[in-house]
Amino acid sequence: MDWNRVEGNWKEVKGKIKQQWGQLTDNDLAQINGRRDQLEGKIQQRYGRAKDRVRKDVDDWLDTQPQ
Helix, strand or coil, rough: CCCHHHHHHHHHHHHHHHHCCCCCCCHHHHHHHCCHHHHHHHHHHHHCCCCHHHHHHHHHHHHHHCC
């Protein structure tokens, strides 16, 4: 799956994101609103991970999602 599909289907995808990154709140997901940079920033904030690591984690998650 590519990020354009995530943005276009944000309401459906945010449940999957919350399953993957359970520390993200509903308010976080509302603020992110499909923007990848915002998602990566919130994951960094909640999990205390480095930017490069978060980018790889998001890429890996995208690769596992069905087209």
